[in-house]
Amino acid sequence: MVPRYSRPQMDAIWSPAERFRIWFEIEALAAEAMAELGTIPAEAARAIREKGGPRAAAIGPAEVEAIDAIERVTRHDVIAFLTFMGEGIGPEARFMHQGMTSSDVLDTAFAVQLTRAADLLIGDIDALLIQLERRAFEHKLTPTIGRSHGIHAEPTTFGLKLAGHYAEFVRNRTRLVAARAEIATCAISGPVGTQASVDPRVEAFVAGRLGLAVEPVSTQVIPRDRHAAFFATLGIVASGIERLATEVRHLQRSEVREAEEFFHPGQKGSSAMPHKRNPVLSENLTGLARLVRGYVTPAMENVALWHERDISHSSVERVIGPDATIALDFALARLTGMMEKLVIYPERMQANLEALGGVVHSQKVLLALTQAGMSREAAYAAVQRAAMATWTALGRPEARDFRTNLLADAEVTALMDAAALDAAMDPARDFVSVDAIFTRVFGRA
Secondary structure (H helix, E strand, O other): OOHHOOOOHHHHHOOOHHHHHHHHHHHHHHHHHHHOOOOOHHHHHHHHHHHHHHHOOOOOHHHHHHHHHHHHHHHHHHHHHHHHHHHHHHHHHHHHHOOOOHHHHHHHHHHHHHHHHHHHHHHHHHHHHHHHHHHHHHOOEEEEEEEEHHHHEEEEEHHHHHHHHHHHHHHHHHHHHHHHHOOOOEEOOOOOOOOOOHHHHHHHHHHHOOOOOOOOOOOOOOOOOHHHHHHHHHHHHHHHHHHHHHHHHHHOOOOOOOOOOOOOOOOOOOOOOOOOOHHHHHHHHHHHHHHHHHHHHHHOOOOOOOOOOOOOOHHHHHHHHHHHHHHHHHHHHHHHHHHOEEEEOHHHHHHHHHOOOOOHHHHHHHHHHOOOOOHHHHHHHHHHHHHHHHHHOOOOOOOOOOHHHHHHHHHHHHHOHHHHHHHHHHHHHOOOOOOOHHHHOOOOO
């Protein structure tokens, strides 16, 4: 991932130096387990740890280049790494990687990286939830117009809008925790996964020390359905980000102006038009979400490997592992900051709510007329008649609001007087269940 969209903690997980350090830890733990079982000499395991540990810890750009130089000859990354480590460990290095295959190291290390990445992403969602909850309660009873098909529907509150996004990210957190658990598996099973050359107890030892579960049956590689589920979850989280970002983009439109990204002092919106205040953060989030979702299909296609293994998945994962997690980490942090500073305009929300002359209360009048004795079909026709008369005359001198048009309809006034109509159209009726919904979402009202 390009530095522009990378945050240090997540980026560090995927650095070559950190990858090599994880590889060493897997090799050292396997050697220690083999020493306990008597497969290799105990002094060899100690030498691997005592001499190899500092060498692995000191890996930096120069050492990465040294390993890469070896790989340019061997054409094999794990062998290049073992050669580099052996140069510092000495003769005991021959006991590293006993009975193991490259996938034991690569797949287990990838699991470690993905679980660490998942931990950061879960923390990112927790930070976002804090801001969504805070802003939802801040605007719990701030009236705004609900829209369906982009058209004014019925009143809602801005707090309810945010509560819906909060609930979605709670679900996304649950999904991510489950995806973390599924990906957190270790395989030290040797060629084609039979464990003929490496004792299953070695695998259990390494898994326990790394905080992973044992892969029940591997085929030399950890089955890629686990990885597909992980990246699919990242794609779902990204879609949640885009849904909220799209809402902000719509609300910031010049015709709407109900909410706006914070515009920093000195910020410029356009190189040509000084008046512009563009929703650049939410547009950026939309793009990043598309990118993360784009990695889901390659992860799905990685599931169908040939026989016990091939490496068609390898090049894919070297790209999508870092890029998807780094991009999503950045996006979640950006979304959190955007929501923390989002500027809300309640007066504009109220003005938009009233802009259509009261027709947004049409359902309440429809229900009141049916309860007063009118058939649903007749009530619908009467209410629609008054609503269309209001809608089509908006902005013209002869325009009348919805209430006036209803009171001019003999079919309506035969069953409802002005007081009954006002009671039916009372805006407070739109928010009678807000506390109940907040209690369901947040556990409190």
